[in-house]
Amino acid sequence: MATAQRPDEAAAFSPAELAQAPVAYDEMLAALGDVRPHYAALDRRIATLASAEMSERQRTLERFFLLQGITFTVYGGESSTERIIPTDLLPRIIPAAEWAKIEAGLTQRLRALNMFLSDIYGDQQILMDGVVPRELVLGAPSYRREMQNLYVPHQAYANVCGSDLIRQPDGAFAVLEDNLRVPSGVSYMLANREASRRTFPGTFRAAGVRAIDRYPDLLLATLKGMAADWRPNPQIVVLTPGVYNSAYYEHAYLARLMGCPLVEGRDLVVHDNMVYMRTTTGLRRIDVIYRRVDDDFIDPLTFRRDSGLGVAGLFNVYRAGNVVICNAPGTGVADDKAVYAYVPAIIRYYLGEDAILPNIETYLCREASQLQHVLGNLDKLVVKAVGASGGYGMLIGPHASQKEREDFADAIKADPANYIAQPTIQLSTAPCLIDGVIEPRHVDLRPFILSGEKIVVTPGALTRVALRKGSLVVNSSQGGGSKDTWILEDTADEEMAS
Amino acid sequence: MMLARVADSLYWIGRYVERAEHLCRLSDVMLNATLDRTEAASQATRIVLAAVGDTEGARAASPYELAFALALNREDGGSITSSLALARENARQVRDQITTETWERLNLLYLRVTGPEAPKAFADSPSTFLHEIIADLHLFKGAADATMSHGEGWRFLLLGVYLERAQLVGRLLGVCFGDGRRRPLDDHMALMSVLRMSCGLEPYLRRFTADIQPRKILEFLLLDEEFPRSIRFATARIEEHLSATARYVDAAGHAGPERLAGRLRARLQYADMDELDVAGAGALISTVLDECAALHQAIYDTFVAYSLEMRLPA
Numbered sequence: 001m002a003t004a005q006r007p008d009e010a011a012a013f014s015p016a017e018l019a020q021a022p023v024a025y026d027e028m029l030a031a032l033g034d035v036r037p038h039y040a041a042l043d044r045r046i047a048t049l050a051s052a053e054m055s056e057r058q059r060t061l062e063r064f065f066l067l068q069g070i071t072f073t074v075y076g077g078e079s080s081t082e083r084i085i086p087t088d089l090l091p092r093i094i095p096a097a098e099w100a101k102i103e104a105g106l107t108q109r110l111r112a113l114n115m116f117l118s119d120i121y122g123d124q125q126i127l128m129d130g131v132v133p134r135e136l137v138l139g140a141p142s143y144r145r146e147m148q149n150l151y152v153p154h155q156a157y158a159n160v161c162g163s164d165l166i167r168q169p170d171g172a173f174a175v176l177e178d179n180l181r182v183p184s185g186v187s188y189m190l191a192n193r194e195a196s197r198r199t200f201p202g203t204f205r206a207a208g209v210r211a212i213d214r215y216p217d218l219l220l221a222t223l224k225g226m227a228a229d230w231r232p233n234p235q236i237v238v239l240t241p242g243v244y245n246s247a248y249y250e251h252a253y254l255a256r257l258m259g260c261p262l263v264e265g266r267d268l269v270v271h272d273n274m275v276y277m278r279t280t281t282g283l284r285r286i287d288v289i290y291r292r293v294d295d296d297f298i299d300p301l302t303f304r305r306d307s308g309l310g311v312a313g314l315f316n317v318y319r320a321g322n323v324v325i326c327n328a329p330g331t332g333v334a335d336d337k338a339v340y341a342y343v344p345a346i347i348r349y350y351l352g353e354d355a356i357l358p359n360i361e362t363y364l365c366r367e368a369s370q371l372q373h374v375l376g377n378l379d380k381l382v383v384k385a386v387g388a389s390g391g392y393g394m395l396i397g398p399h400a401s402q403k404e405r406e407d408f409a410d411a412i413k414a415d416p417a418n419y420i421a422q423p424t425i426q427l428s429t430a431p432c433l434i435d436g437v438i439e440p441r442h443v444d445l446r447p448f449i450l451s452g453e454k455i456v457v458t459p460g461a462l463t464r465v466a467l468r469k470g471s472l473v474v475n476s477s478q479g480g481g482s483k484d485t486w487i488l489e490d491t492a493d494e495e496m497a498s
Numbered sequence: 499m500m501l502a503r504v505a506d507s508l509y510w511i512g513r514y515v516e517r518a519e520h521l522c523r524l525s526d527v528m529l530n531a532t533l534d535r536t537e538a539a540s541q542a543t544r545i546v547l548a549a550v551g552d553t554e555g556a557r558a559a560s561p562y563e564l565a566f567a568l569a570l571n572r573e574d575g576g577s578i579t580s581s582l583a584l585a586r587e588n589a590r591q592v593r594d595q596i597t598t599e600t601w602e603r604l605n606l607l608y609l610r611v612t613g614p615e616a617p618k619a620f621a622d623s624p625s626t627f628l629h630e631i632i633a634d635l636h637l638f639k640g641a642a643d644a645t646m647s648h649g650e651g652w653r654f655l656l657l658g659v660y661l662e663r664a665q666l667v668g669r670l671l672g673v674c675f676g677d678g679r680r681r682p683l684d685d686h687m688a689l690m691s692v693l694r695m696s697c698g699l700e701p702y703l704r705r706f707t708a709d710i711q712p713r714k715i716l717e718f719l720l721l722d723e724e725f726p727r728s729i730r731f732a733t734a735r736i737e738e739h740l741s742a743t744a745r746y747v748d749a750a751g752h753a754g755p756e757r758l759a760g761r762l763r764a765r766l767q768y769a770d771m772d773e774l775d776v777a778g779a780g781a782l783i784s785t786v787l788d789e790c791a792a793l794h795q796a797i798y799d800t801f802v803a804y805s806l807e808m809r810l811p812a
Contacts, residue, residue, distance in 0.1 A: 068598070069605050253593075261504070262593075282809040
């Protein structure tokens with residue numbers, strides 16, 4: 001019989017580390033090992049399954065992903081192999097009350113960040129008022145001067161946002177970072193759901209899980225809304241870098257579920273300040289581009305000259321107001337890791353409210369006093385390069401060797417403005433099936449927020465899992481996987497407990 | 499209206515799956531025929547080699563080795579596995595345009611033939627291995643027929659299937675009857691093999707009884723109106739799909755492929771049977787093959803790689 005292991009038994013820390021690091025919050029088990037009420041039904045279901053049965057279900061799940069082609073291809077030499085992103089069988093469950101707070105917090109955050117972007121690319125009032133340092137924003141590599149004074153409908157710059165939340169040891173959620181550029185993972189949220197409905201149909205039905213299947217049509221409505229005031233029936237396309245991109249499955253998936261063409265740069269032509277796609281019947285005008293290509297690559301005339309993924313002249317079409325690009329170019333300045341530290345102040349500045357979801361305490365190495373603190377406490381901090389993402393360019397102090405810390409200290413001293421540091425947070429743990437045994441692994445939470453005419457938070461999320469024992473890094477490029485996330489209906493909380 | 503690149507991919511999916519199916523049949527018939535030590539056995543091997551374009555004959559290889567390579571050699575762009583991999587890669591590029599049911603059939607097949615167990619499965623029973631691929635490809639075509647909208651995309655898929663089929667059957671006939679340097683095939687067992695390779699034995703028997711004659715085989719595979727693997731049948735479908743796509747296309751420039759298809763179909767429809775003799779078949783077969791090649795080029799020029807200058811909005 002499979003039984004859940006206590007979280008502290010699995011943590012791979014030395015006693016000294018445990019003494020300084022508070023024990024992670026476990027999503028399923030409370031302090032004394034009691035199962036939290038919203039996990040009770042799942043726990044009972046698991047208890048009836050033998051380890052072999054669980055493993056069998058895990059294989060069925062993986063088979064489902066392979067068959068659907070939810071894979072990335074590892075190209076090498078003459079042969080190529082298909083891999084699936086590891087997916088865990090056991091859902092992560094979030095009660096309605098907790099979700100309500102997350103939803104309110106994310107809505108508030110997105111409103112403020114869109115206002116911030118509109119201001120930065122407009123009058124720059126917030127810089128004049130000295131709330132955010134001018135050089136921090138205008139000097140950020142993600143700041144796009146080309147966006148200055150461009151009209152963006154509804155001030156909706158970040159139409160699709162995927163913010164990464166973590167649960168701290170005290171049980172409170174906090175925002176670790178925002179992804180306002182081309183966040184991915186939503187197809188895994190949807191595919192995980194489809195898979196877990198098959199794996200635990202009974203438990204799923206009884207639990208009262210909020211539906212997420214409307215994501216594609218809400219996305220479509222958001223994109224449509226971006227052209228509403230000038231093209232009542234817009235031609236919308238999804239722009240992908242192509243089949244070799246690791247998120248290609250997601251691009252095709254969203255295009256298919258929205259019923260929009262999936263285009264590549266080579267399908268598009270700019271003529272007379274309009275953008276067209278090459279169809280079998282000639283050229284056809286495009287009004288809205290949901291682009292899954294980074295800013296740098298969308299237009300070789302405006303941004304990177306060596307880009308073959310975009311369309312020459314596209315930015316001019318955008319400038320002329322003849323196409324909408326979603327997300328708007330230049331949104332990256334609002335999810336810059338240094339600007340992040342100012343988000344609570346940004347929320348207060350535009351909305352006059354305190355942030356509902358707190359930030360993680362962040363030290364900016366560009367400030368001399370904070371730099372000293374960072375260098376003196378490298379063994380306790382997580383240091384991140386401002387421009388990097390995906391778990392690269394990052395030092396996890398407590399897990400690093402003396403040598404790694406020294407090397408990183410040199411890098412920080414050489415270019416302090418490029419680094420920020422945060423305390424090492426024990427991400428919460430959730431039960432995962434590892435080699436037939438249930439063990440806790442650290443997880444984060446990436447909900448997806450759409451903003452157009454209005455802001456909508458999909459009642460679901462991608463829960464990313466650090467599958468390596470003790471690891472705090474959940475990125476798929478660093479050995480991370482994912483699992484389904486059940487957001488319970490309001491009335492469901494008590495029923496689950498009963 | 500669909501993306502030109504997408505139409506091109508769908509067309510190539512059709513071509514590749516048809517090619518894979520044909521190769522499976524050639525290999526299977528060859529392996530079966532070579533169980534007997536007859537004249538027909540060596541003829542079957544020669545036909546397969548010639549039909550896959552390998553006239554030199556690297557041919558110290560046994561029929562089994564030849565079939566194995568034809569099935570599983572990834573380095574040979576013309577092998578069954580390569581064809582399936584290319585079909586699947588094209589499908590991946592238009593994943594948003596084909597239904598999940600259609601995709602799953604092709605993906606499953608791809609995973610099986612490229613998987614680590616494939617060589618062993620082939621070795622255990624080549625016949626079972628090849629038959630399963632053929633059956634899966636029928637499922638693929640059935641799923642496409644039953645679940646995809648019969649609109650422009652589906653028509654491009656079928657254009658690929660039928661044009662490839664016309665060319666493959668044409669090449670097979672050319673090898674058997676159209677090579678002026680060789681005596682046309684007349685061995686009974688070898689002729690049966692040709693019918694099996696074109697999946698036409700049973701329908702042929704129903705039409706002509708067991709009276710197996712080169713001239714009748716030619717007539718059947720070139721000119722039969724109802725047999726789905728005759729060139730005339732394939733050409734008629736090509737013409738149908740092209741004139742149906744005309745509904746989606748501005749009339750300008752579309753005349754090319756439609757006219758070519760119509761001419762070829764008429765050539766076969768009104769061919770004079772009494773003048774069709776085995777000795778003179780080569781000329782007709784090579785005309786058919788040339789016109790198929792021109793049709794392929796015209797489809798590409800009209801729908802995919804057209805000049806932008808002609809299509810810019812006024």
